[in-house]
Amino acid sequence: MIKKSAIAIGILALISSIGLIVDNINKVDTATFAWDQESISSQEAQSFKYKIYADNSEIGIELSSVTCNVNAGPNLYTCSVPLKNLNLTPTIHSLQLTVIKADGIESEKSTPLEVNFLVTTNK
Numbered sequence: 001m002i003k004k005s006a007i008a009i010g011i012l013a014l015i016s017s018i019g020l021i022v023d024n025i026n027k028v029d030t031a032t033f034a035w036d037q038e039s040i041s042s043q044e045a046q047s048f049k050y051k052i053y054a055d056n057s058e059i060g061i062e063l064s065s066v067t068c069n070v071n072a073g074p075n076l077y078t079c080s081v082p083l084k085n086l087n088l089t090p091t092i093h094s095l096q097l098t099v100i101k102a103d104g105i106e107s108e109k110s111t112p113l114e115v116n117f118l119v120t121t122n123k
Contacts, residue, residue, distance in 0.1 A: 031083035035097060035110075036072045045077040049100040052086060053109055054093050060106075061087070088117045 033052075039045035045068035051060030063086075068079035086095075093116075096109035 032080040033083055033086060033095075034078055034080035036076050037068055037079045037099065038075055039068070039077055040075060042069045042071070042077045045079055047102065050079070050081070051098045051100065051106065053096040053098070054086070054088070056094060060098060088115075090117055092116045 037045045037048070039048070046066070048068075050063045050066055052063055053060045063081045066079055066081045068077045070078035072078045092114060094112045094114055096112050098107045098109055100106045
C-alpha cells in the first residue's frame with residue numbers, strides 16, 4: 001500500500017457558492033483569489049507550486065504570482081493570486097486547487113468551490 005503524503009489545502013470559509021463582483025472591468029487587475037495553505041512557514045508555502053482546475057477540467061493551469069504571507073493560524077498561511085491570472089470569463093465557475101511540493105507530487109484536488117464571477121460597469 002502506497003502512503004500518500006498529506007497535503008492539506010483549505011479554502012477559507014469554504015461555502016457552496018460565492019460571488020466575485022467587480023464594479024469595473026479595470027478592477028479585475030486588483031481582485032484576488034485566496035486560500036489557506038497548511039505549511040511550516042510562509043516561505044515553504046511560497047515555494048510550493050499551485051494549479052487551478054476550472055469547470056471540471058482534467059488539465060490544471062499552474063498559477064503564477066502566488067503570494068503566501070499572512071499567518072492564518074498554527075501552520076496555516078493565507079495564499080493569494082491575482083484574479084486576472086485565472087482567466088475567468090463572467091459566468092459561474094467551479095474551481096479546484098492542487099499543490100505541488102518540491103518532490104513533484106501533486107495533491108488531490110480540493111473540494112470544488114463554485115464562484116459566480118460578475119463584471120459590472122459604473123454609470
